[in-house]
Amino acid sequence: MDRVVTPATDATTPPSNPPEERRRSAGERTGTGRPYPATTVCGLFAGRAAMQPGATALIFQDQRITYGELDARANRLANHLVARLPCAGELVGICLERSPELVVALLAVLKADGAYTMLDPDFPARRLSQVLTAAGSTLVITSSALTGLVRGTGARLLVLDRQAAAIAAGAPVEPRAAADGEDLACVMFTSGSTGRPKGVASPHRAIVATLANQTYVDFSDREVVLQCSPVSWDAFALELFGALLFGGTCVLQPGRRPDPPAINELVRAHRVSTLHLSASLLNFMLDAYPGTFTGVRQLMTGGEPASLAHVAKALREYPGIRLVNGYSPVENMIFTLCHTVTADDLAATSIPVGKPIAHKGIRVLDHRLDPVPDGVTAELYMTGAGLAHGYLNEPGLTAQRFLPDPFGAPGDRMYRTGDLVRRRPDGVVEFLGRADDQVKIRGFRIEPGEVETAIGRHPAVRRAAVIAREDRPGDKRLVAYVVPVEGAKFTTGELRRYLLASLPDHLVPAAIVAMETLPLTANGKLDRAALPAPVRPARPRRPRT
Template identity: 40%
Template sequence: MTALSIPARFAEQVARTPETTAVSEAASGIDLTYWELEQRANRLAHYLIGLGVGHEDRVAVLMERSADLVVAFLAILKAGAAYLPVHEAYPADRRQYLIDHAGAAVLLTDNAMRASWVPTGVPVVGVDDSAVTDQSALDPKVPIHPDQVAYVIHTSGSTGQPKGVAVTQRDVVRLLLDPQWAVERHARVLLVAPYAFDVSTYEMWMPLLHGGQVVIAPPGRLEPPTLRRLITTHGITGIHLTAGLFRVLAEEAPETLTGLREILTGGDVIAPTAVRRVLDACPDVVIHAMYGATEGSVFSAHHLLTRDTELGTVVPIGDVLTGICIHILDDRLAPVPAGVVGEIYLAGEGVARGYLGQADLTAERFVADPFGPPGSRMYRTGDMARRNTGGLIEFVGREDSQVKILGFLVEPAEVEAALAGYPGLAHFVVLAREREHGEKQLVGYVVPESDELDLAALRAHIRTKLPDYMVPAVFVQLDSLPLTPNGKLDRAAMPEPDFDEVLTYRPPETPLQHTLSGLFSSLLDAPKVGIDDNFFELGGQSLQAMRLLNRIKAEVGVTILINALFDFPTVAQLAAHIEAVHGPVAKDEEEGP
């Protein structure tokens, strides 16, 4: 019978391959065999047990990436406890909050981290303390049930405080034994993600539970030349790259990934252009687009991409892993038809226990599964998606990222899809920004492949793809898109746009254009409005649109429908429309600015 706890599964592997290298530390050259890793973890586990650590206690870990990190995680599980990763990039007050909120029994650390910061209210233990190395190397043989919590990883919370997701031993082992994995392609996996990021579950336990090797990347963020050297020197076969980092490498140095057998990527929207660049540079590699959530035990679905794959403008979520169900439901929990956008709910195996110490939030996000057996639950992801004509699921965006423009709900990801494939555009993201008057507008942040982008041409292209209210009000050109310490797109680091910037200005030429320009200016607080300036791009929203139509009726004497403003949003276009429908309108130029 297959062992369903990490320590039990690891013990089976130690018995099979005791002398095989389990962990390699790239920076120092330190190697640990399975037997050596077992002994070191046993010593630390005995020490933790001696401190009173036991069943499902949380043990915090704050360390640099190293072989000792793997020892620490394994030892905590052998003691019957759950590990609580604390990100070294977090500010001190956030680290303290995580430790306090989880009620950590102990903090495990190393010399580098202990020298920089020590929390209050919790015992601090160095993994290489002499008291640890003096312990017994025999397996403590603590009984571990598959439904025990293996780790607690924190994710961002809508309240501003992190949420601690409790994932069980069973769910980790189930993930790593899923038949979709071609284990030989993950024989040597690079541990490069921050260990407080849930994908470290794959990086660490996938090779260790299958007789493979974990290669520890040096501390800090890796530059492409360093990554290339690691892949070549250590024969890395499998790696996970966040969608943001994958896109950067694809654009700047896709040859960096030569030699890999499989690349996992996900955690954000995956650019098809990035996939194609990597497959062109590395035709023998397999790319797995992964979809999941920390609350769904890392991965729930995957989509296989090879050099023969035909890529469209969207990379689908793909097929679910064994035992997992993905439902796309409306706000009444009813399945939506194909092509209709709904919210993704994860069900079946892999659904986490919930949020540690947050029963109300757990009840809100982990709901009863009306499609499963009695007592089963679904996790409400907040991700919006639809099934395409081929039955595959396409990610659309986040429920909480939608913005209302002129009364219409707009998903920025749909605008991004329209940008995909535009010549000369390397990277892009569309965000909603709030203006001084409280209404939101779309901003397109774009990175050119080489030379300056023609933003006017880009805007004209988007106008052929989308209605005017979905065209970003401003495009901001950047040298690169900022990334978070976890390698995801850092939306908070995007620069504030200048909504009042006028790229080109053509003054009014006719009396009616003068009048309309003045109305645009006064309603939108814009100091200078040219006849080519777009009402919506200048910040026009639903309230100002209705006011504009009323002012036109009062001052010009004609009635304009709201649809006409969508079709003719510039001063010149609207003036031409009015005169085409109502004939010449006699107004004195003095009425304009």
Template identity: 40%
Template sequence: MVSPSIHGHFTQEAVRTPDAIAVSSGEVQLSYRELDERSNRLAHRLRELGVRAESPVAVLMERSVDLVVAILAVLKAGGCYLPLHSAYPLQRKQWILEHCAAPVLLADEVMRGRGLPEGADVVVVEGEKGLTGYPAHDPAVGIDPAQLAYVIHTSGSTGEPKGVAIAHRDALGLALDSMWADGRHERVLMVAPYAFNVSTYELWVPLLHGGRIVVAPAGDLDVHALRRLVAEERITGIHLTAGLFRVLAEEDPSALAGVREVLTGGDVIAPAAVQRVLEHNPGLVVRAMYGATEATLFSTSAPMTAPYRAAGPVPVGRPMDNVRLHVLDADLRPVPAGAVGELHLAGRGLARGYFGRPDLTAERFVANPFGAPGERMYRTGDLVRMDRDGRLEYLGRANDQLKVMGFRVEPAEAEAVLAQYPGLAHVAVVARESDSGEKRLVAYYVPESGGIEAGALRAHAVELLPAYMVPTAFVAVPALPLTPNGKLDRRALPAPVASSARRAPLTDRQRALCTLFAEVLEAPEIGIDDSFFELGGQSLAAMRLVSRIRSLLEVDLTITQFFDAPTVAGLDGLLGRPEGEQG
């Protein structure tokens, strides 16, 4: 009998291969039987706390084996999991918890120590602690395939995040797609933040096919750490955002040695990066993926193998099982092959809508004139064209929404947060693209009177926005330039200018570090006290810089250490006195 639920399919795997390892993190590992029984016990605890069908259960934990137990337990209790990103400001976590009226919050000791949102019963998940008195058998809660499995929040144009509500049948449609049948994703590295949609692949593709989730250590990873994990854990399948894939291709393409298939997407994929990775890993399959949280992560794919030559854009491929693509004009009429139109998705994977927001749901999920009565399609807002062979090419956005480091960003949400700062008359957040193709957010603001310190405005943003939505530069302007139609004239906005007052390097190592900083930031000059992040650096650029510092200076530097000392002077002190230098 085919189970209608995610956890039902997992249970079938646990019966089939009970002693196989389901999830591991370093020395900690659980077999399918152990994961099944531990999640059953926690599910009984959740039922005791009142979790019922579609009860949102918030999850705020670091990446760990316990995290996988927690998410599985929520489903077994009949609830839907509501992941909270550990890097979110506390106020954003609180808003999500209250908006969804989550009665229970699953946390770990680390997150509890950092401060938890209020208003829900807190259960600390730590191994079998507090669970031994609960039954190890399944609570056997009846599940309808249309019942919600999870709610994942994305950036919202109204100034508040919006929760995308996905049912069991939609997540199962992705996890059981025929694309995974070749066994290439036997050992999947869980490396993405679990509060983002890629976790749907990292969790359920391995677990519903008898494979293993290998949980990466908590915190940020650099290129060196990824190489080590891939080799030591014998990873066969991995997802990397287009930006991270590009960094890995440039800095250390052989880090993917042994991987059978790497999925990449979330933004425009660099053809040169695909070519370089395949040249170093001829047995690898690089699969370009396209999709949206509102359509359960992935909707199309395009496999690429060696020999590969970078010639033109990387297509995002053809539809996955039971997905239908419609490339339409503004009047919802199909455009001819080769013409540009907005992509609409139908069939497998469409979300129920935005949790608690029927107005937004009606705006983005519209009637499908090409389907049966009652069918819907999702307006992606993405401009694409389809060739005569049915392959899709992604061209960009039809609206103001942006992709930054693979994350969806609504500039209006960042603008709404910044507009709360006292004394601000107008603000606009735009993306500026560097020579290497990386997008960086820049905030342009007009004070009502007097001056507003950029540092104070940045601190305000850091307190209320996720890190990837905080602008990398804040530029004061006397007025926002407008077009003749009264819209913001983005082309007339000035480029951010770095301060001219900076301290010059004094030693050979400081000079080498300044050169590397300038190289990665694409800046003409760097002072030893300039913060990498205040100059526009982001996490992907930081990974690139750390890799080059390790290579050039032959030092053991981690991305976490760099985040703690993001200036040349700070790094120089962290690295200590160079060998041979006299005191």
């Protein structure tokens, strides 16, 4: 789509013909494997539906939906879109509860040559309005129960339950598609340092290449996969398409957020064999629900550094399980690096994030964009077929983060992650932290600047600073330090309610500390080390991701 601008070479770009040894040094760090199919997400799904129409595609509560049924329902809605609400080349918002209807809507948008952005019903209406404005979406697919969240955005609404009869009367045949692998498939919005969300625009190619012909886990028609991650995450695509593009069965967890009791019940009841959980949620499940993973063959985790103690527990209690620690920012779709954890890893100080998966590569470069030797800490850059086009309607930001790849072919790009890593002599990568202020909490990527901007809009707030604290090992929390306007008063409860009206729950600080002034260093910068721990930390919340 023409709304995404590919970055141009700027004055900081290194020479296009680096010495051969620099090229070879950087080029070695690329995953190998069979080529990925040159097709679209909906093309792969349609092929599977034709191959095994009677196989179970979705399980939701007491419903079992076959591939043939799911494909026909998606085709009917796609033809309805093509005839009445054309979305070819458009970005369509989907605001639905986790359900078969959500999956039908997503597939239908792709079949109609559109792209989707998931509008999480758990987010406040103001946040969804921001996302739709940034996306430029003119159409939202929703239900009667959720129209209040999106009614005031100016977008056209397709309310599924109100138009059910007209949709059901449509033809169940595949509409004629013109999209290819480079066309936009989805836009996922993440926290933005400017105070507004930024949309990562990913093509079909990124999803297909990340899942097809991979070896980090086995995606096949033998697998039963649980879908429990928030729908606005790229992990949603992993859990849904990791089943539906390969003939497996996807079990949909009811509810908007991962629910540990439900996960425990569904994994056991449906014999889930492949499971993805954020690191925090995995830790909680191992502690609170022993026996959950007895029948699980493949367990993927990521989003945060893995806990050595909990990884050791998983290997000890479930010796037959394949435990994979994965890592990637959403700009390179789901996973870029993966590592199958073994007992040998438990002797280290942290669990590594591994080597590049097939169809993706990495560069570990210094500030001059020169490769560094093994064992040296430097910034991680990512390459390969999983890369997004860039940030939707943000050409300047796209140019800053998606750079020409000096070690690749003409036109190749690399994504600057802002993450610091170290590569071992065996090629395995260890994650060491961020090179900027961005943090990850409960698997969510957070720009503290966005939270500070939101707090600063409150009329009683003069200045705010937001940091991540880990006052207890393994319990990382977002804490806000707030200086009020002279003479103004507010309660932390009032400020929290104010933030919940515009921010998702994961961006609302767990503790808010009122201060007369913020401590500064000798050169006038915020003295983070001098910020006090909250006197009365918020009661620990059960992990939701």
